[in-house]
Amino acid sequence: MGQTPSKIISASRRTDIPGWYTPWFLDRIQQGYFTIKNPYNRMVRRVDARPENIHSIVFWSKNFGPFLDLHADQVLTEMGYHLHFNFTINSRVTLLEPKLPDLSARLHQVSLLCKKFGPDNISWRFDPICFYRIDNKDLKNTLGDFTMIAEALAKIGITRCVTSFYNGYKKILARVSHLSSRGIPLISFVDPTPKDKQRVIGRMADYLEPKGITLHLCCEASLFTGLGKGTKVKQNACIDGKRLKHLHGGNPETRRDYGQRSKQGCKCSKAIDIGSYETHPCFHNCLFCYANTGIDTQIRQGTL
Numbered sequence: 001m002g003q004t005p006s007k008i009i010s011a012s013r014r015t016d017i018p019g020w021y022t023p024w025f026l027d028r029i030q031q032g033y034f035t036i037k038n039p040y041n042r043m044v045r046r047v048d049a050r051p052e053n054i055h056s057i058v059f060w061s062k063n064f065g066p067f068l069d070l071h072a073d074q075v076l077t078e079m080g081y082h083l084h085f086n087f088t089i090n091s092r093v094t095l096l097e098p099k100l101p102d103l104s105a106r107l108h109q110v111s112l113l114c115k116k117f118g119p120d121n122i123s124w125r126f127d128p129i130c131f132y133r134i135d136n137k138d139l140k141n142t143l144g145d146f147t148m149i150a151e152a153l154a155k156i157g158i159t160r161c162v163t164s165f166y167n168g169y170k171k172i173l174a175r176v177s178h179l180s181s182r183g184i185p186l187i188s189f190v191d192p193t194p195k196d197k198q199r200v201i202g203r204m205a206d207y208l209e210p211k212g213i214t215l216h217l218c219c220e221a222s223l224f225t226g227l228g229k230g231t232k233v234k235q236n237a238c239i240d241g242k243r244l245k246h247l248h249g250g251n252p253e254t255r256r257d258y259g260q261r262s263k264q265g266c267k268c269s270k271a272i273d274i275g276s277y278e279t280h281p282c283f284h285n286c287l288f289c290y291a292n293t294g295i296d297t298q299i300r301q302g303t304l
Contacts, residue, residue, distance in 0.1 A: 005253040006055035010239055012275025014291055016282045018059050018067035026072055034274040047272050051080035055252035056244045060086045062100055062284055064109045082248040085113055086238055088125040091145045099284045107152050119157035128166040130288055131190040154211035161208055162236045164218040165197055169290045178299050198226050205232045221265030241269035
């Protein structure tokens with residue numbers, strides 16, 4: 001029988017751990033385990049997080065500042081963990097992402113990560129692409145800073161851009177409606193036609209290609225199919241065991257995670273997500289976020 005694969009930790013699809021919960025994460029790592037609750041069946045289990053049992057930790061964030069300030073990267077690498085970074089960098093506009101550092105600060109963060117870990121260990125997420133109206137006026141989108149960000153990241157060697165289009169979850173509509181009742185401008189998200197989405201993706205891919213950056217789609221199976229066989233665009237695995245094995249050797253988990261949105265095109269490898277929607281709300285308060293934000297917590301508590 002083959003050797004049992006080492007596990008991959010996802011930190012986290014459910015919240016921004018580097019931005020808000022780095023001290024908690026490092027404490028649990030020092031303790032050697034996480035206790036996690038399944039958000040669907042509510043079952044609790046203990047996850048052994050000792051470095052001899054974990055191949056890699058994949059971090060997801062829009063703000064790695066607190067993580068870097070606490071030297072968490074150094075602590076973890078010295079303990080023997082391999083690190084990979086999914087870094088979402090969308091825009092300098094604060095309307096949809098109100099609590100992020102300035103774009104210049106985030107670009108500095110990704111530059112530091114590249115120097116420490118090499119660009120192959122950083123995936124740039126330009127995600128999601130949003131089309132929207134403010135108070136039912138002219139149609140806007142989140143693509144305004146795309147070329148500027150791409151230019152900056154190409155210069156430091158980033159080769160992968162991951163994207164998808166906005167999904168209209170019910171909690172987002174409730175969030176936006178409540179904020180509108182409090183005097184915040186009403187944001188109405190618009191879903192482009194499939195042809196319009198294909199045109200946007202095609203233009204993005206064409207712009208990125210001469211800069212050495214490949215465009216990848218996250219959970220956009222039908223859109224990917226519509227691009228045709230000759231497309232330059234790839235489907236993405238945000239947690240990719242085969243890629244982690246290529247980068248770091250060893251024996252990480254490489255089986256597909258069919259518990260994710262595989263029918264929508266998710267290609268991720270199996271991983272253990274240690275974030276919690278309940279106890280780890282994200283206070284970046286992005287209006288389009290599918291997770292639990294600080295805004296949602298305040299709404300439930302009646303403090304907003």
